[in-house]
Amino acid sequence: MNFTQLRIALYTLVQKEIRRFMRIWPQTLLPPAITMSLYFVIFGNLVGSRIGQMGGFSYMQFIVPGLIMMAVITNSYANVSSSFFSAKFQKSIEELIMSPVPLHMVLCGYVIGGVARGVLVGAIVTAMSLFFTDLYIHNIFVTIYTVIITSLLFSLGGFINAVYAKSFDDISIIPTFVLTPLTYLGGVFYSISALSPFWQNLSLINPIVYMVNAFRFGILGHSDVNVSLSLLIVTLFCGVLYGIAYYLLSRGSGMRE
Amino acid sequence: MTDALTLRDLSKTYRNGFQALKGINLTVPEGEFYALLGPNGAGKSTTISIISSLARKTSGTVEIFGHDLDTHPSQAKQCLGVVPQEFNFGQFEKIFDILVTQAGYYGIPPKIAQQRAEEYLEKLGLWDKRNTQGRMLSGGMKRRLMIARAMMHEPKLLILDEPTAGVDIELRRSMWDFLTEMNEKGTSIILTTHYLEEAEMLCRQIAIIDRGVIKEDTSMKAFLNQLSEESFIFDLESPIEPIMIDIIGVKFNLIDPMTLEVTMDKAHSLNDLFQLLEAQGIRVRSMRNKSNRLEELFVKLVEKNLEGVAE
Numbered sequence: 001m002n003f004t005q006l007r008i009a010l011y012t013l014v015q016k017e018i019r020r021f022m023r024i025w026p027q028t029l030l031p032p033a034i035t036m037s038l039y040f041v042i043f044g045n046l047v048g049s050r051i052g053q054m055g056g057f058s059y060m061q062f063i064v065p066g067l068i069m070m071a072v073i074t075n076s077y078a079n080v081s082s083s084f085f086s087a088k089f090q091k092s093i094e095e096l097i098m099s100p101v102p103l104h105m106v107l108c109g110y111v112i113g114g115v116a117r118g119v120l121v122g123a124i125v126t127a128m129s130l131f132f133t134d135l136y137i138h139n140i141f142v143t144i145y146t147v148i149i150t151s152l153l154f155s156l157g158g159f160i161n162a163v164y165a166k167s168f169d170d171i172s173i174i175p176t177f178v179l180t181p182l183t184y185l186g187g188v189f190y191s192i193s194a195l196s197p198f199w200q201n202l203s204l205i206n207p208i209v210y211m212v213n214a215f216r217f218g219i220l221g222h223s224d225v226n227v228s229l230s231l232l233i234v235t236l237f238c239g240v241l242y243g244i245a246y247y248l249l250s251r252g253s254g255m256r257e
Numbered sequence: 258m259t260d261a262l263t264l265r266d267l268s269k270t271y272r273n274g275f276q277a278l279k280g281i282n283l284t285v286p287e288g289e290f291y292a293l294l295g296p297n298g299a300g301k302s303t304t305i306s307i308i309s310s311l312a313r314k315t316s317g318t319v320e321i322f323g324h325d326l327d328t329h330p331s332q333a334k335q336c337l338g339v340v341p342q343e344f345n346f347g348q349f350e351k352i353f354d355i356l357v358t359q360a361g362y363y364g365i366p367p368k369i370a371q372q373r374a375e376e377y378l379e380k381l382g383l384w385d386k387r388n389t390q391g392r393m394l395s396g397g398m399k400r401r402l403m404i405a406r407a408m409m410h411e412p413k414l415l416i417l418d419e420p421t422a423g424v425d426i427e428l429r430r431s432m433w434d435f436l437t438e439m440n441e442k443g444t445s446i447i448l449t450t451h452y453l454e455e456a457e458m459l460c461r462q463i464a465i466i467d468r469g470v471i472k473e474d475t476s477m478k479a480f481l482n483q484l485s486e487e488s489f490i491f492d493l494e495s496p497i498e499p500i501m502i503d504i505i506g507v508k509f510n511l512i513d514p515m516t517l518e519v520t521m522d523k524a525h526s527l528n529d530l531f532q533l534l535e536a537q538g539i540r541v542r543s544m545r546n547k548s549n550r551l552e553e554l555f556v557k558l559v560e561k562n563l564e565g566v567a568e
Contacts, residue, residue, distance in 0.1 A: 005364020012361025091345035099362035100331040
């Protein structure tokens with residue numbers, strides 16, 4: 001395929017992915033808007049007003065970046081895992097396997113779809129948060145880079161999950177038993193500096209701590225960890241996961257006899 | 258002229274040790290209409306899966322219009338369109354989108370893709386359903402959708418795996434017309450089917466595969482010429498007694514007083530037979546072949562193989 005054909009193929013795949021999550025918006029875009037609004041009302045307003053300041057900001061201001069990140073992580077992961085698994089389940093993945101689209105392009109198409117949903121949901125949740133608090137962006141580059149690299153990482157994670165998945169249960173196990181606990185313990189609701197040294201150190205092996213803090217730095221200028229190092233590590237992890245996802249795809253794991 | 262498809266020593270052994278293909282060699286010249294026949298489990302679908310990259314071969318080579326599927330997959334895949342046996346499109350997508358997306362995977366710009374989608378949906382009688390989700394279509398419509406999808410990048414070689422299975426007669430005929438038209442326009446076609454009259458009517462070449470081996474690969478005419486005798490059923494105008502005449506190469510069997518079965522070898526012509534019946538005062542109202550000629554040969558060939566296995 002020449003460059004123009006490759007561009008058309010990638011555009012087609014991305015457009016298909018975006019069309020999918022837009023078509024089922026009550027399942028994809030509405031739930032995070034509602035859930036996060038509830039968090040803002042309950043934790044930010046009702047409980048937060050009694051907590052006082054955290055990291056030098058009102059509790060509402062403190063949790064907004066964390067909650068936006070939480071929505072980005074969950075949605076980018078869910079988009080690719082469910083879309084790719086459905087394609088396997090309905091066998092429509094065969095359309096792509098039979099076609100001349102190179103595997104790198106297939107992987108990029110699905111991942112860009114996941115990033116698109118992550119970013120869109122992030123924007124929706126940000127817009128909802130503006131009803132509850134004012135947001136000033138401290139560092140636009142860090143903010144945007146963190147959202148994109150995080151949704152990229154979790155899109156790749158969702159892809160790998162879907163490759164191994166044999167049933168719909170298999171694509172909900174990791175989000176329920178791994179992602180949710182890591183996100184809740186990843187400093188969304190509290191500053192890890194408030195923890196005892198033991199729990200602080202334990203928290204530092206949770207990768208989500210770095211993403212939440214980098215994003216919080218982008219918006220508030222406050223972070224519990226070194227932001228540049230965090231972003232570098234997350235970027236490197238993206239490279240590793242891309243390699244694994246591509247390897248699985250080229251082996252045809254779970255797709256080809 | 259380049260051959261549309263060349264398979265050399267193609268073999269496939271599944272992980273459980275089952276050897277589905279045992280070194281298949283097949284050449285399909287450009288422009289041909291080829292029938293690939295065989296009983297269930299013979300290896301037809303495995304062969305098609307390997308050609309369409311859905312299954313890995315154990316050894317051998319696949320070339321599509323001279324492009325090796327291993328070394329030049331992109332060029333090879335551009336020349337190939339496949340209509341698989343099982344429905345494999347997105348159930349929740351609109352059928353117009355399914356077609357335009359398919360074209361996009363082959364690098365066809367959206368405008369051209371939309372024009373083609375309209376053209377093929379019209380041709381296959383699905384235009385009214387363009388905004389319907391795939392899952393809402395009837396079985397016959399789903400089959401036609403898969404044919405339209407396979408045509409979106411206008412492949413030079415079209416492979417159809419039992420496209421008319423479970424499709425009513427009228428629809429089957431319209432599919433035959435469509436395939437004949439595509440073949441006349443230059444598309445090489447390979448068809449697998451269990452309806453042997455379909456293969457006889459459409460295809461000029463025939464390959465029979467059984468237990469992972471090609472048993473026959475010849476022209477339909479040459480294959481049918483192998484038939485040494487043919488059976489006819491005559492519906493009679495009035496009841497008759499059993500015929501006791503002894504003629505070499507002709508056997509009479511009175512099924513009931515009004516129905517006569519005659520089996521005769523190639524040495525005799527129907528004219529001889531009618532003269533004979535006329536002399537006996539037997540008047541015939543209508544006649545038909547006892548069974549499809551291709552079916553008879555096919556059954557004989559497969560039975561012979563079964564005997565071979567039993568030995």
